[in-house]
Amino acid sequence: MRARQLSRWTAGLVAVATVGTTTACGNPPTTAGTTSTDRSRPVGNERVAEEKAAEQAALKAYAGYLSASRSASRRSDPQHPELTRFLADPLLTRVRVGLIKARANGAVSTGTLRSDPTVISVDLDGEPPTVEIQDCLDATGYRLVYVADKKPVPGTRGTRHLATAVATRYPDGRWLISGGSAHQDQPC
Template identity: 30%
Template sequence: MWTERTKAYRQATSEGTDLERYAALDALRGFERDLARMKENDTVFRGELRHAPEVTVLRADARPPTATVEDCVDLSRWRVLDTTTGWPIPLPSGQPLRQAATATVERGDGGRWMVTEYTADTTRSC
């Protein structure tokens, strides 16, 4: 999911990506809202994100099977750029460069795990 999300955020659109193969429901809607806002504000992302995901809950017996993944997203090498000028836009002051994020994933009929909910806590460092 992260590879496809990164592709989308680099161009402010999910067109030409496989984001829908890995994200659905609330997560996909949230990503699409982000992309629309980015396009409206003439911004894209560059650089790389680093992660430290960990499955904290697994419900293999649930229908469909679900899991909760806690992640620490490192933004220190991730930049927002203004596409009209090419200039970097600083992150909001006080926002930690390492942020806690939580994803809910569900196993679909084809056996693929898809992110259905995703929340990044921009106020909580990890």
């Protein structure tokens, strides 16, 4: 019984630890020759530079998110200070709930999580501006183990799968990862 309950929450924790929930994949944006009828928006080279800067900021936030999540997962610490530096709700809450469940069951994450992210879309005109990221996460060396005996939690074997994330620019200018999804049924 305990193993069945653990496998349910651990599958969710592994997914949250590798990337949260609910975003969609899209096609890469085309930035060459960008034009605008709104005179307040940048055009041409200015627009391309703005989009490139957004891509870089979003990828930096995503790398910070993965690093903060791994650090927090090593101690199942839902209050790890780096989480709020790179994550925003609703993903922040999902990650924290997963960490709370792991702690309650005496489990922590160990191992290595490999990532190879790319930007698939940039929407600087949206409210708020967003950047979508697609990643091939390799969690084959990432495990959830019991603190007491370091034995793997049943049902937590990692896979190599597609993941998506959404970076959102907030009014203070920060890019934070606010949503994401682990597509464990889509190997990469």
